[in-house]
Each structure stands twice: as C-alpha cells, then as structure tokens.
Amino acid sequence: MNESAPANVKHVKESTVTMDAGEMRCDASSSPEPDASCVVRAPIGLLAELTHRCPLQCPYCSNPLDLEKVNVELNTEQWQSVMRQAAQLGILQIHLSGGEPTARRDLEEIVKTAAENGLYTNLITAAVLLKRERLEALKAAGLDHVQISIQDVDTAAENADRIGGYKGGSAKKKEVAGWVRELGMPLTINAPIHRHNVHNVEAIIDYAVELGAGRVEIAHVQYYAWALKNRASLMPTREAFMAAARIVERKREELKGVLVIDSVVPDYYAKFPKPCMGGWAKSIINVTPSGRVLPCHAAESITHLQFDNVKDRPLADIWLNGSAFNMYRGTSWMKEPCRTCPRREIDYGGCRCQAFALTGDAANTDPACSLSPLHDEWAKVADVESHVSSPAFVYRRPGGASPKPAVEKTPQPSDA
Amino acid sequence: MNETAPRQRTVITADSKPAMPPYIKMRHDAGRNRWIILAPERLFDPDPIAVEVLKLCDGARTVGAITDQLAIDYNAPREDIEADIIAMLQDLADKGVVKA
Numbered sequence: 001m002n003e004s005a006p007a008n009v010k011h012v013k014e015s016t017v018t019m020d021a022g023e024m025r026c027d028a029s030s031s032p033e034p035d036a037s038c039v040v041r042a043p044i045g046l047l048a049e050l051t052h053r054c055p056l057q058c059p060y061c062s063n064p065l066d067l068e069k070v071n072v073e074l075n076t077e078q079w080q081s082v083m084r085q086a087a088q089l090g091i092l093q094i095h096l097s098g099g100e101p102t103a104r105r106d107l108e109e110i111v112k113t114a115a116e117n118g119l120y121t122n123l124i125t126a127a128v129l130l131k132r133e134r135l136e137a138l139k140a141a142g143l144d145h146v147q148i149s150i151q152d153v154d155t156a157a158e159n160a161d162r163i164g165g166y167k168g169g170s171a172k173k174k175e176v177a178g179w180v181r182e183l184g185m186p187l188t189i190n191a192p193i194h195r196h197n198v199h200n201v202e203a204i205i206d207y208a209v210e211l212g213a214g215r216v217e218i219a220h221v222q223y224y225a226w227a228l229k230n231r232a233s234l235m236p237t238r239e240a241f242m243a244a245a246r247i248v249e250r251k252r253e254e255l256k257g258v259l260v261i262d263s264v265v266p267d268y269y270a271k272f273p274k275p276c277m278g279g280w281a282k283s284i285i286n287v288t289p290s291g292r293v294l295p296c297h298a299a300e301s302i303t304h305l306q307f308d309n310v311k312d313r314p315l316a317d318i319w320l321n322g323s324a325f326n327m328y329r330g331t332s333w334m335k336e337p338c339r340t341c342p343r344r345e346i347d348y349g350g351c352r353c354q355a356f357a358l359t360g361d362a363a364n365t366d367p368a369c370s371l372s373p374l375h376d377e378w379a380k381v382a383d384v385e386s387h388v389s390s391p392a393f394v395y396r397r398p399g400g401a402s403p404k405p406a407v408e409k410t411p412q413p414s415d416a
Numbered sequence: 417m418n419e420t421a422p423r424q425r426t427v428i429t430a431d432s433k434p435a436m437p438p439y440i441k442m443r444h445d446a447g448r449n450r451w452i453i454l455a456p457e458r459l460f461d462p463d464p465i466a467v468e469v470l471k472l473c474d475g476a477r478t479v480g481a482i483t484d485q486l487a488i489d490y491n492a493p494r495e496d497i498e499a500d501i502i503a504m505l506q507d508l509a510d511k512g513v514v515k516a
Binding site for chain 1: 423424425426427437438439441443445447448452453454455456457458459460461462463465466469500504507508509510511512513
C-alpha cells in the first residue's frame with residue numbers, strides 16, 4: 001500500500017471494450033510466420049453479427065445496405081469454432097448482435113460455447129422475439145448481460161414503433177426488460193438518438209432507471225450505412241444536440257451510483273474526429289453472418305479492401321496478417337496532416353469509411369476533423385439537413401435501400 | 417416519477433459488506449499476465465492492491481474487517497489504508513462493479 005498516495009488514487013482503471021488491448025502472445029497465432037516483433041496486440045472484443053435478419057426496420061441500422069441472406073449464414077459449428085478461436089486469440093468479450101441475434105435458433109449453443117471458453121457474453125437485442133423461457137435458457141447457457149435497444153419511452157410507444165417499423169415493439173421490449181431483471185441479469189438500455197427522439201433524452205434516461213437498467217447508452221446515430229441513407233431525416237439540429245448533451249451531464253451527477261450513462265456523440269457536432277474502433281485493427285474484430293472478418297462493421301463500404309472468411313482461414317491469422325487489417329493498422333499508412341499530427345495516436349485520423357465515402361481515399365483525413373480541407377463543407381450538411389422538414393424514412397429491409405432503379409441521390413419521397 | 421422503490425446510490429462505509437455480483441467476473445488473464453474484471457461491455461484493470469481488496473469482498477466481511485486483514489498482511493498502518501479502500505470501493509460501487 002502506497003502511504004503517500006492521495007485518497008483519490010485510482011487502483012482500478014476502466015475502459016470500454018474498444019479502448020484497451022494487451023500484448024499479443026506470439027504463440028497465440030496459428031500463422032506460419034508470426035510477426036517476430038509482436039507489435040500487434042490481441043483484440044479485446046469480437047462483434048458477432050449472427051444474422052442480418054431482423055423484425056425491426058430501424059432507418060439508422062448499422063448493417064450494410066446489402067444485407068446478407070439467411071442461406072449464406074455460418075452454421076452452428078462454424079460459429080462455435082469462431083468462439084473457441086476468439087478465446088485462444090485473447091478476446092475477452094463477445095457481442096452477440098445482428099440483425100437480431102435471437103432470430104437464430106442455435107443462439108443458446110453459441111452462447112454456451114463462448115461461456116465455456118471463458119468469454120464474457122453480451123446479447124445485443126431488439127428483444128421483440130424473446131420469450132421468457134428462452135431468456136432463462138440463455139442464462140442457463142451462460143449469458144452474462146443483456147442489452148435492449150429502445151426507440152423512445154413507453155409513453156411515446158407510437159413514435160417508438162413508427163421509428164422501428166414494428167407495431168407493439170415498445171410494449172414488448174418493456175416486458176422483456178422486466179424478465180431480464182427478474183432473472184437477476186444486468187440490463188443495458190441502448191437508445192439511438194436522432195431528430196425524432198432527441199427531445200426525449202431526459203425521459204429516456206429516467207425510463208432506463210425505471211426498467212432497472214444499470215447502464216444506458218445515449219447513442220447519437222452515427223451516419224453510415226442506413227443512417228447515411230436517412231441522414232436528412234435523422235440529423236438533429238446543433239441546438240437540440242447541445243441541449244441533450246447538457247441533460248446527459250446533469251443526469252450523470254443526479255444518478256451517480258444508480259445508472260451509468262454512456263454517450264456517443266454525432267461526429268458532425270464533435271470537436272475532433274472519433275478514434276474509429278479505438279484504432280483500425282487495434283482491439284475489435286467484426287464477423288459478419290457469412291463469416292467475413294472485418295476491422296469494423298462498416299469496412300465493406302471501402303470497396304478496394306479484400307476480406308478473409310473464417311471458413312477459409314484461422315481467425316488469428318486473419319487478425320495478424322489479413323490485408324484489410326494491416327491496410328490501416330497503426331499510423332504508417334497516414335498522409336498529411338495526420339502523419340505529423342500530435343493527435344495521430346489519439347484519434348487515428350478518424351473514420352476510414354467516412355474518409356473513403358467523402359474523399360474517395362480511405363487514407364485521407366476524416367472530414368470530421370477540422371484539419372480536413374473538406375471539413376467546412378461537410379459540417380454544413382448537418383446544419384442544412386437538420387433544418388429542413390424530414391423526408392420519409394427509407395426503412396431497413398432487404399432491397400429497401402434502392403426501391404426503384406436508376407434513382408440516385410434525390411431523397412425518396414416515401415419508403416415504399 | 418415511477419411507483420417502484422427508488423434506487424439509491426450505495427454508500428460504502430466501514431460497516432458495509434461489499435461483494436461483486438455474479439455477473440461481474442474477476443479473473444486472471446493468462447495471455448496478458450494481469451488480473452481483469454469483466455463487466456457488461458466494460459473492462460476494469462485492477463492493480464495488485466485492488467485485486468487483494470476485491471478477493472476479500474465476499475459479502476460477509478465488512479470493510480473494517482477487510483482493512484484489518486490487509487493491515488496485518490501488509491504490515492501497514494490501518495488508518496492509512498482504510499480511507500483508500502473505502503474510496504476505491506465507492507468508485508467501483510458507483511460503476512456497478514461492487515454491491516453492498
């Protein structure tokens with residue numbers, strides 16, 4: 001015990017799963033030639049998109065516009081192999097996501113294998129398909145934590161169900177949240193925030209407390225994939241965002257020790273770009289329903305990258321040697337102004353997918369950064385779009401992103 | 417505003433009997449040669465002092481008893497370490513890692 005330490009000395013450092021990584025063991029790799037310098041660290045978390053099927057149709061879904069179909073999904077044994085390989089690679093947490101992961105009948109078997117291999121299992125669910133017996137079975141299989149998404153508070157159920165495109169969803173989610181707590185499992189409420197619910201942030205936080213959550217994510221929508229498609233419908237005004245940010249600060253104090261409030265800021269209104277995935281290929285692996293292994297869930301939007309599949313190559317080999325992982329790992333790929341920027345190992349030049357989408361070169365500075373030559377033009381988009389009337393949602397559904405051929409760029413007048 | 421009993425912040429005192437709930441998992445991470453605490457979508461990185469304190473948090477021992485034990489084990493002055501232990505456990509209680 002350090003006697004000279006001040007009383008507020010921190011004995012326990014905290015990190016989200018995207019922020020930290022330990023040293024990689026060379027022998028964890030099954031590749032024939034592991035990197036002798038061993039500079040690559042073991043990933044901390046694995047996002048398993050078990051399926052792209054989902055009963056909800058949220059217009060901000062982070063899945064790609066081209067949703068993978070059920071007939072290409074990995075089978076049970078293949079997912080179980082991913083879990084075993086993840087544990088060997090040093091991964092600590094598994095995020096079982098989708099689409100809607102409970103749409104898979106074999107979820108219990110996948111959870112069981114993950115738990116048996118010492119992985120901490122988080123279920124990221126819309127909850128509407130869950131029955132109480134299934135939740136009990138998942139708990140018995142070793143599920144550690146349940147995160148339920150909501151679209152708005154229960155007293156605004158009609159709005160919530162409109163956003164998710166699923167009638168009765170709000171009430172069903174409330175019921176499932178109650179079962180999670182009755183079974184003694186920890187509950188997180190994830191609330192994607194945008195123009196259609198940003199006015200309700202305080203009520204959403206209070207609702208999370210009422211539901212018994214230990215944690216709430218006030219997750220301002222990130223504008224990729226479906227959300228980018230729907231940006232003009234979803235972007236809140238700067239004023240509305242700032243008001244919500246002040247509420248989050250106040251509620252954090254008020255609810256200290258009762259509810260942990262995590263907040264994700266929309267980068268259109270942030271001072272600096274966000275460190276994409278805590279750094280490309282630094283701590284997170286994403287596996288798609290068909291087994292493609294990505295450094296981030298949006299990486300397929302960078303069209304020149306080539307992705308390996310867990311059906312063809314061991315996970316550790318892909319992590320260490322896969323071309324998509326090594327392309328933007330670390331800082332050596334950077335150009336100016338990133339290359340000499342003092343923040344280059346803080347934000348890693350922002351998001352590669354956004355840089356690619358807006359500049360055509362994923363190695364350019366993310367326009368979210370004020371040092372990008374495109375920054376001013378980019379930031380103005382949010383201001384303009386947030387002040388015009390909201391176009392109808394393009395709902396997330398197979399084929400929904402391009403309902404009519406040959407219509408580009410113009411906002412769709414309806415979601416049909 | 418809701419009808420259920422309001423949830424309250426856990427305040428750690430010398431009489432508290434802290435414990436980690438079953439869904440908070442402290443284990444040794446052999447690959448990285450360190451102790452880690454796994455929590456819902458969170459990792460905690462406890463230093464050796466925190467590990468020794470948390471190993472004693474079994475829901476039966478009081479913070480006072482834990483302090484007594486560590487004062488003996490480490491031959492440290494009790495009054496110096498009690499405030500440190502309470503501050504650490506309060507911080508962890510606020511993050512949902514410790515209940516009492």
